[in-house]
Amino acid sequence: MLGKLIKYELKGTAHYFLPLIAAILILSLIFSLFGSLYAQWATWISGLMIFVEVVLIIALAVMTLVITIQRFYKNLLGDEGYLMFSLPVSTHYNILSKLLVATLWNIAVLLAVTLSIGILVMHADIAGILQMAWQQLTQWLNMSNFSILFIILEWIVVGLISVAGNILLLYLAMAIGQLANEHKFLASFGAYIALQCALGILTALLAIIIPFHFTLDWLNTFSPVALVHIITLAVAADAIIGGTIYYFLTHWLLKRKLNLT
Amino acid sequence: MNENNLENINTETIAPILQAVALKKRYGSCLALDALDFSLTRGRIIGLLGPNGSGKTTLLKLACGLLQPSSGKIVIDNHTPGIYSKSITAYLPDKPYLNDWMRVQQLIKFFSELYADFCSERAYEMLDALGIDCRARLKTLSKGTKEKVQLILVMSRKAQLYLLDEPIGGVDPAAREYIVNTIIGNYSENATVLISTHIISDIEPVLDEVIFLNRGKITLQTTVDDLRAERGKSVDEMFREVFKC
Secondary structure (H helix, E strand, O other), X not given: OHHHHHHHHHHHHHHHHHHHHHHHHHHHHHHHHHHHHHOOOOHHHHHHHHXXXXXXXXXXXXXXXXXXXXXXXHHHHOOOHHHHOOOOOOHHHHHHHHHHHHHHHHHHHHXXXXXXXXXXXXXXXXXXHHHHXXXXXXXXXXXXXXXXXXXXXHHHHHHHHHHHHHHHHXXXXXXXXXXXXXXXXXXXXXXXXXXXXXXXXXXXXXXXXXXXXXXXXXXXXXXXXXXXXXXXXXXXXXXHHHHHHHHHHHHHHHHHOOOOO | OOHHHHHHHHHHHHOOOEEEEEEEEEEOOEEEXXXXXXXXXXXXXXXXXXXXXOOHHHHHHHXXXXXXXXXXXXXXXXXXXXXXHHHHEEEEOOOOOOOOOOEHHHHHHHHHHHOOOEOHHHHHHHHHHOOOOOOOEHHHOOHHHHHHHHHHHHHOEOOOEEEEEOOOOOOOHHHHHHHHHHHHHHOOOOOEEEEEEXXXXXXXXXXXXXXXXXXOEXXXXXXXXXXXXXXXXXXXHHHHHHOOO
């Protein structure tokens, strides 16, 4: 059942994301060809291209956020929720299918943006970009110091977890907002701000309490590489603990407190 | 088959398909349903009748688990709303609830993949009878046609309980007759159909029982035959009398 829900969620989102991703790649390709032809003519042209590219990236980021929110809000908490919540599937599947697909698209957009910047910087020399990426990769793989490679892998995993964690925080805010009988979206927005404030206060408190009560001198005994691992693990633990709490709260709210009005 | 099994089967068939116990639903300060106690027997077509705002939609949404009771409980085949109850309940909401970017045939595929009891042939047959193009995207269809598609999808399931919220509200009178016939012709034997409506005259001939709901309270639950025999009134007449403004 989860597989089927994921399939329909992919179908329901692909017609937004695929054109967006294609648009940014094609436009940066056109810009960079245009730029390389006319750059010697007038330097302001390449400046303009970079400006437009930045605007495009911001627009793409905003669109991604909007679609991520809209899919959960409209498909689960709006009128379409009447269908999704009367299907004989568990609430876990409904949340997970949204989360997995949203995470996938967020990462796809991130990769597309990276690639489009690469295209622009390298003046559309795709072969050059690939060659450089390959060189970098083999260089990493051939490194005698595996820990650097390991750290890079760690950061990719932590990045994935953080993306999912951030999406779950949005979901939690909407699951709280739907409890209101009116102005659900406004309530969700309020809930998000309140959650962010609470998290900010919690972080600040921890930052004050931990150095006060525990001596952190033992950290100095570690090598710089080990310290990077420790910090990475701490960031990952933070994202995993946060994400898990958001997930189960969202699940509880949608299972026990669902209020489709 | 041993005795124990037989007993289980017996209680299963006798148990009401839907039962509400002291069911209350409150929206803020407004009491939408006030301590409802009733049960629905299997194999009946039951009209849930009441004026606007009497709590009909709230009751159906509670039965589907789209809302949670403020107190009391509602069970379907002895189960609180959940995966099992949803697998035997076919629900038609009172508003468009389908993904409108999908084509009618994609919706049929969606339903057949997600509901084990969905019968695609039945759906195509009904679409054909009503002259609806199954390749059309939902958003290109008129409001009434969308409602017909929704009803067809819901009635193409072999469910044990059908909860239909205003199934004929926005449909033209010609199609109404077909839909009413579809409802009585297509529901599986032993299944119960609960139809909420205030267009009584069209639906009256098929009803076995009626429940009158007013301001969150049940004012009458009886069979249509008893209503006629004991009070000498049709459901429509009774409705007009009870809910006279």
